[in-house]
Amino acid sequence: MKKTNKLVLSILMLLFMQFIVAQSISITGTVTDDFGETIPGVTVQIKNTAKGAVTDFSGKYTLQANLNEGSNILVFRSIGYSTKEIPFNYESQSEIVIDVVMEADILGLDEVVITGVGALTAKKQIGNVISSVSGLDVAESASLDVTGALSGKLAGIQVSQNSGDPAGGISVRLRSASTVNGSSDPLYIIDGVIVNNNSTNVLGVTGVVQNRLSDINPQDIDRIEVIKGAAAAAIYGSRASNGVVQIFTKKGKTGEPVITLSTSLNFNSLRKKRDFNEEPFDWASSDITDLTKVPVTRYDYQDMVFQNSVGTDNYVSIAGGMEKTNYFASLSYLQNEGIMKGTDFERIGGRIRINQDINDWASASIGTYFSTSNSNDTPSGGYGFGILPTILFADNKIDPSKDAEGNYPNLTFYPNILEYIETFEFQQKNNRMISDLQLNLNPVEGLSVNYTLGYDSAESTGTTYVPIGTNTVALGSASTSTITTKQVNSDLNASFITDISDKFESTTTAGFSWQSDDTEVRAISATGLALGVKTTDGAATISTNENRSQRTFWGGFVQQTFGFDNKLFVTGALRLDGSSVFGADERNQFYPKASMSYLLSQEDFWQNSLGSIFDSFKIRAAWGQAGNLTAIGPFDRLSNYGAVSIDGSSGLISPTQLGNPDLKPERQTELEFGLDLSLFKNRLGIELTYYSQDIEDLLLARTLSPSTGAGSRIENIGTMKNKGFEALLTATPVQSGDFTWSVTGTFSTNENEVNNIEGEQFSIGNFGFSVAKNGQPLGVFYQGYYARNDDGSLLLTPGGLPQREKGSYDSNGNPIPERDASGQPSGANLSKVIGDPNPDFIASLINEVTFKNFSFRMQLDAVQGVDVLSWDTRMYYRFGGGPQTASELRGESVRGTGAAKFGIAESYIEDGSYVKLRELSASYLLKDPLKGIDNVKFTLTGRNLLSFDNFSSYDPEVNMDGQSNGSRGGVMGLTPIPRVIKIGLTATF
Template sequence: MKITNETLLQVKRFRFLSSFLMLFMFGFTSISQTTYTLRGNVQDNLGGPAMGVTVQVKGTNFGAITDFSGNYELKATVDAGNYTLVFRSLGLATKEVKITLGQQQEIVNDVVMADDILGLDQVVITGAGALTAKKQLGNTISSIKGSEISESGATDITGGLSGKLAGIQVTQNSGDPAAGISVRLRSASTVNGSSDPLYIIDGVIVNNNSTDVLGTTSVVQNRLSDISPQDIDRIEVIKGAAAAAIYGSRASNGVVQIFTKKGKSGKPVITFSTSMNFNSLRKKRDFNEVPLDWASSDITNLSTVPATRYDYQDMVFQSSIGTDNYVSLSGGGDNTNYFASFSYLNNDGILKSTNYERQGGRIRVNQVLNDWISASFGTYFSTSNSQDQPNGGYVAGILPTILFTNNTIDPQPDADGNYPTMTFYPNILEYINTFDFNQKNNRTISDLQLNLKPVDGLKLTYILGYDNSESIGNSYVPIGTTTMTIGNARTTTVSTKQFNSDLNGSFDKDISDVINSTTTAGFSWQSDQSIYRSISGSGLALGVKTTNGAASISTNESRSERSFWGGFLQQTFGISDKLFLTGAIRLDGSSVFGKDERNQFYPKASMSYLVSEENFWKDNLGPSINSFKIRAAWGQAGNLTAIGPFDRLSNYAAISIDGNSGLIAPTQLGNANLKPERQTELEFGIDMGLFDNRVGLELTYYKQDIEDLLLARTLSPSTGFGSRVENIGIMTNRGFEALITATPVQTTDFSWTVTGTYSTNKNVVNNIEGEQFGIGNFGFSVAKNGQPLGVFYQGFYARNPDGSLLLTPGGLPQREKGSVDANGNPVPERNAAGQPTGANLSKVIGDPNPDYTATLTNELKYKNFSFRMQFDAVQGGDVLSWDTRMFYRFGGGPETAKELRGESVRGTGAAKFGIAESYIEDGSHIKLRELSTSYLLKKPLKGVSSIKFTLSGRNLFSIDDFSGYDPEVNMDGQSNGSRGGVMGLVPIPRVIKLGVVATF
């Protein structure tokens, strides 16, 4: 057998691999290698410069990025021989150019790249470090440029995702400056656990918890609010359980991969941006403006007296401003590049005495050690402070006070500084002027990555990730308030540490001229530790804002720790670069389950077929349907976070009695045989490029079956326990997603791009013991057999046979009464007078889950001008408006105004107050989510590469029939099952933003 130089080189590399941890820092290079300079120009299909294109020497660590003029230059230190230059960019088809490196040390190659409207040639990350062309995937994956997030006007990453792809529902839960945002990919996949996707930043699995540290769900923050959107290079979103075969079962709800910006070889580049945003209340709600009040509380007495009415909205809301500043420095040499940034955000809320301030910094260094080893290190830190107000949901607050008050009371303090009592909650101005609620957050995210290519076709990647976050909530209520004379103070601290260690390898081999084989394997270990501490005190000393001045103190502390592990093996065969078949198996485990059930196997299979690559297609349909891909994927995943670290155990609570410690038996019996919920998903889809790739279409149908849902089963009282969690429930999701993108006009100077998305999902839960149980909205939101998760189940109107309201003899609406049949269905009953009789009846009166969501985006570019407009639509979701209910009864709302004007019978509002159906409202809306325009100046001054001026607006208007401020908000915050409740929440503001970005 003849031993070639290449074989000997591979043997030497294998030997080196065994000891690379000791040697890689030296970064040696073979003496025989030569440094080559590769340069050229890249143009798009219209002949214009293609900037931001990644140029890489295939199979090595050497690469560069094109500048504004489409020029690139890179230096590669390699052996002489044949190589391939690979040109990649979002929206353009990947281009490969073969080159020969010999004695000539400077090589010039100019290329023209074609449109790739569906991104089939795009290379995506399908696991920790695993690169795959999108055309090979049987499941859906979408990419979003970082510029789309940073220019959206949102202050955090998740808000900027809204409307950017099909099958994603983004909900901002309140209009506070740092309000939490809920993200669902497709639908809920569990009842008691979280349906949030898995978030990964540069390979680090990050914490996006939404912990309430102030005792009010309406001001709960997401931890992704710690990250500046301007640091983002791109985001990749993967939906479906099929992807979890590589990422693990923690990704059963989908994956959001966030990639931050990196440096590139060349002279240092400084980017500076600053912006000013102007926030305002988008809409005022109707209130009682009638200058009268009832003379008596007797509803039969219609006498009125003059009264002064106050618009409390003008007293608590304000127009505010904010600023967002960012600076970055990037550059590097042939083997080392770096990126560093710092950001500062300060934004006042539209509710007085609210504010959010964030500072953050990022550093990333990439080091090429030789032609087969590279390393990368990155770290990010941020600190934030928010000034909050207790507001809405299940607690007191400024806006709840307004709801519970007859607006004839002037809230201004008297000459001695005493605030008048408005209701059983504190005075609204007392909140603003004397209460102190604030949150402080500290965050560090770091990663170390090693990439090795020891032999042709073999790639090894190791990632070590660390995420450390701490949230501190402080609240202070002074002594002497109108409803809490003793005052109180509270401090809550939540500390969370997360680690992940991922080792992955892939081997790519051409078995023949037709068949290509890619084998991928990996192992992952993850852990997280959380500590919760809280101390509260009441009966404060005068002037003291901390608990050490309290007469009564209570403490609470809890700790949790859990770990996850998993390994996978995946095999893909590519046939003629048009048919791709993939099979995978994964083992996942979690410490939260019993030792006999914690390890579970999950398989995956997928297929992708580029039919348009066949000759029969090219000869017949190719001119009109340029590309046509059929894909299918099937996979299983578990839910490793549906229960807490110790929920499988019978957890006894500690108690102190007469100075002696003891334990209290729990009401819930432990169950060591619990196993993860199992999700099985089947997905079909087609991708098409039409009319010279001017139109792209993606269609996807999916079906998810979730079994072994972890739900509580009621136990016999003789057991001594009330319930036990068991694997008893099932859930199904069926949905359809469509994305269409078109470029009706495309010339060198002008282009017009239209993108539309449409998503629908039908969710049903079953096998719930006792038919249903409450999960939020004061128990009005339920999980009920045969119904979507979170439907509203409560009282409804009594009606006549023709559907009209059955009124009382006094002309008031009333709740339906009667009995329940054997199937649990309500049966109305009437007495001799034709009035309702029997017990109060309840039924499903609303569903917060929308029928469909859709987005329409128009982008126009003319030379250096750009314009973007995005409409988001949510149709069919119901809202349970507690705001409307309170306004019915307490005098400050429009219903009382109608009664005072004689337009309705006095007492109508009080009657509706007791009928939940009366405050179910249609939450359908169409929002102008984003509107922006910009102008780019290239090389306006010496030493200045570009200056970009931007003007944007966010949430400018909403088309809806909702009586309140905003149908999008949610009082249960990031709750999985309880959606659509609104009570005293700050509305999402209208934002106008002016900005400038300069590159030096």
């Protein structure tokens, strides 16, 4: 007992002595670049402590700290610049001035990133690719969605806007698809919170599906870091097997309050009208041999449904802090009209973050974000009725305007296009809250412990009303659907850094994560409405639906990194992941990882021979495994009996799909090699990466024998391969004090192949035309094709019409054309792979020019070698309103050609390749214009201004299956992506 008391007394005396020795000091200075220009946003930190500050818009900083006398090191970090460490001695001074000049780091090797362990890690130590995008690039992209702003910014990332709806969903793929039935979307993390980016189809219309990152204001973003492949899963768990998009929001900084105010106007317009039938004639008879024509009036339905629209985006934030506390708060209001009449999107959001230093070795942070949004939508596109599908199915010789009695004329079997706009009511409402609590401890030198508790709640409600008397639902209909998702993640990570010797450094990290999500779906729909009633109340037929599900995920990891002489880094890691969706015997799986990073340019032999050419030269390699924990639902491993009511009594019916308790996660193994090099005094940077992914144990349905009493069972039976190449080039051809020209280019390829599918193939979307087929990329189009002569020309009917190929299949399933005595096709209709929606390559080119206070930016995005299944083209073949009918009326093609092509899928496969002028912007920064105003920035930005393509419809980028994983490239009556011109003003006080 006495020994214990003495030990406690000794510790207290040491702490007291430390308190006496530690003195308060103010460190100030200015940070500039090679040309003497000040650098804002530089992080300044006393090494191995939590004490830090950030430079203001004038490049100045002030840091208050309690220090012990002796040697200390001040560390300066900023994106685009090499990290600088400045040693200094503290001898009881009250103030020290340290000015620093930072050098450009075009590859960002000294850039510090967050790798999931809560510790800062320089990119030069990492064996896999981590890419960054600044918050300024996100905010000034003119994209209303955070994910849309990533388009073209990084190599190996494909961003597609699936609809031009004001809040239309956006698909993001890092490299390629990694599963068939699950999702290939990356894991999204905002300030340590694993967030929900689900596609919420609460209206039953795929063309207006939103995903939930539309709730986030891009102006709140400080930076985004993207990790691709299995390397991400080694730290974040197998939910990150498709990669990770880490979003870091803005924080406060020590100093006087800084207020930022921005406002903008968006002008939206239809970029391109599609060709339609403008011939003032129609056929007198339905007999295709009768070429008699009669005069008619043709109407341009597009002008009746599209509009030029306006939107506004307003934002205000305040940031500041004292010695131990800093804060950031923002409010925003967005209102944007769609180019489709009757559509709009409104969002109100707010964010608060407070960071608190508890003492010299402990700090805490708490943040919350809320948003509420409302949208008015119209049915348009996809698998059901809608405005643009009505145009596709209609012959445009009918005036859609109401008659004298207020009735809408029938255009086709769908409702009238004006009837949709003027009488249908489709609305979505969303409420979102994302909150986190973080605790950071540095109890001893080199040890950091970080805990994050994250919570994400999202609720989406869709209401629909179809009036009585429409073609689709004569008695009218109404519905309400609500999807509520709540997610919680609890992460504890620790990292210990120590010097084994003067040249050897060790970093040991370990962590544990627990996650859960609860989803509730509630829906009520009705037909046969009471007169004057727009809800389900009192309807003749009412149906309800309710689903509730819960999943939990857990995992832990240990990772060890050894560094030698700050140039060679070797890492090994082992992770255990589990998920409640799998059986008890298979739900826990181990996944290893190994990586290496070697800066050859740090070696003496390299500097002596090639140092004058290469400023830096890094080789890297990474290998890792991950599972897919979300490829099946919470109850798919079970035999789920269906509830049914029979003669007023409740009962159960046998399932068509048997359960399988032995299901295990799909397993992905990835190997990655890369080079990072900079040349010509950091004027040129090149990043090259080759990767290969092997995915096994794909979870697919196997057909069962009828004697089992069921149709199928999910099993681990399929495989998939991905291999690709990524290149990122950054260059500064011209750089002087007043003028800078920088160029960024990306290029990415990927080859995908699916195998070991039972039955050779199965349909996954696009009305069954998109398939998963052995030996082919996921989602290829498999359907009928043209009959052709030996020379490749079309084999026409005696009447001069194209026709579908016929014949039989050989033992390997390959089609064999057959001919009758007259040389015409005979046998059964044949099908084959007729198109591939996966691009050969994607690329981008960004040019940025600054001259004094002026800046200019231009971004081109390219997607090449991609096929589109254009249902728009198919419908225009047959229903009279398209250019094919006009061609036949003019005698340029045989009457009936369009009807013949309608039944041949190859005829509406189109080249979906494009090069888009994605962003074009100019800005002017006015410094200190008035007393109390630090600066004012004027911007003019255009988005999706031009598209260079051969696509006959509006836009080859959209997709009727929304965020579907395997079914891509289908276009049918979708709202086109608008051209946007944005005028903005940002002021800082």
